[in-house]
Amino acid sequence: MKLLTLTTRYYLLLFLLILGIWSLVFYAVMRYEVYENSDEILLNRKNQVLGIIKQSREVPLAKDEYNDFVIHPLSSGLLPNTQDMYGDTLIYEPTDNEFDEYRKLTTRFTFDKKSYGMVIFKPRLETTEIVNTIAITLLSLYAVLVLALAFTSRKLSKKLWQPFYSTLNRLREYRLDQESSLLLDPTRIKEFEQLNQSIEQLTGKNRQIYLNQKQFIENASHEIQTPLAIIQSQIELLFQNSTLEESQSEILHEILSQTDRLSKLNNALLLLSKIENNQFFDKTRVLIKPLVEKILTYFEEHTEKYALQVSVDIPLNAHVHTNPMLMEILLSNLIKNAFVHNKQNGFIRVAVIEKIILVENTGEELAISPDTLFERFRKQSKSKGALGLGLAIVKTICEINKWKVNYNYQDNLHKISVQF
């Protein structure tokens, strides 16, 4: 739930409570005023009637339908009680066939030494009407408040929260390895400004750490090249020595092989960091078919040895717009994989269907989880030469090009697809 929706809800609940209490108070005040008013009218009427009696010296005992009072003689034994009594009563109104609410004043008076009782009636504002009035006014007020709040909160959420959402979007898109530093739009709102500052500091620090580590890997890789070059050249010099025994030669060649391997590993790591550094930015139109065919020539011996059936299913004009070197590395790694993880009399198919490069090959099911397949140093084969970086490189190349790479195992086939 949005913060503003939540606050609006609380406000509306609060308003409801206030208006509820308010309506009770309002009702009490209204009712008091109505009664006060009716009673005053009744009292005035009483004085008026008594005045008329005094003047006309006659008590109008007969009940007049249109009169609003009734006078009846009281038995003489009773003492005149001049205290007025106000009360409510219902009177049937035949015209609209309902009972109307009236206020009545019961009083007594003495005239010509005779006691009389008098009841005066006056219609008054009915309770339901009071309640209705209050309900209508307050409910409409509440409705207006709800609408106003909803409207302002929507407007506000767009306007006030705009810096927040812009920060959020920038954060969502931010890639530590791709962008320089995170620069957020300045805002007048203090909290958001503080938030932005903290985020900028945090990302800045993280980026610095990331850059340092990357720099470290690069430097380390470069520094390793020279000692490797020295070892390699010294061994090659030793090879020229004709007095070497066979067992010594074998040891030396193993050392040389491992140096080669170390150097390849080092180069692969350097390559990864270079790709991540976006150092291969020159893009051109790369035709896929000739590239695949060229790469396949490196595997002629494999094809022959394992009696593999290799099929290439690529339209002549199939192409991608990317860096040619990266494209070659990508295809080479995928194809190499298809050869290495194959079996005797197996098959390999490299196809391009619309915007998907598909590499399929026979082979045993993975022993590792397919989810981790593209991670660094995840090796399936126990092959001595495998570095475990091939698919990590493939993935990085895909990421840099914003392509999708997928693996699945279906019908005894490993299938890797790259959607470009």
Add this chain to the structure above:
Amino acid sequence: MKILIVEDEQPLLKSITSYFSEENYVCEGVATFNEAIEKVHLYDYDCILLDITLPDGNGLKILEALKAQKKAQGVIIISAKNSLDDKINGLDLGADDYLTKPFHLSELNARVKAVIRRKKFDTNDVIELGNIQINLLQRVAFANQTPLNLTRKELDILLHLIANKNYVVSKSSLAEQLWGDHIDQVDSFDFLFTHIKNLKRKLSGASARVEIKTVYGIGYQLLET
């Protein structure tokens, strides 16, 4: 042939120098930028091997100096950085080749020979050894005027071995020639063995006056007979 080796790592400088000395090259080795500048001003070389990261200066400056003097010597850059920028800059400044550390000495040797051949005999694309002739443009090899019908890889092996005639060339170095990083070593040694076997058969079949000797555990050696 005179070669200048500019390399600040002493052990590497030493091994390159001693490797090339066996080829009857005259090798001079220097370890600093200033020495190198002095040498190229004073003498002419057939080929210069240049490490561009030197303690007292950038090797690319030496290339600029050579260009300014209009000296037409072959230059091969040796760098620990496999940097595309360095490579492009270096080649722009007149370097003939670029080799990344670590490298096989046999590879360096082959490249030096290629550079010298290009500089000296601009139009000559034929390599001869004994009764073997290889046309580099058409990529065909003959022994006693009869075509050897070598496959592409067999020819590459032969060329690499001829460039390193009399040297023991390691299997690793040959494998790298043929497949680069594309396939793994373990497989490549097996495949290499088959290719060499076929190559030997074709050479002896045409009674070529060279012999490819297997040096147990290490690699192969091409000798003239």
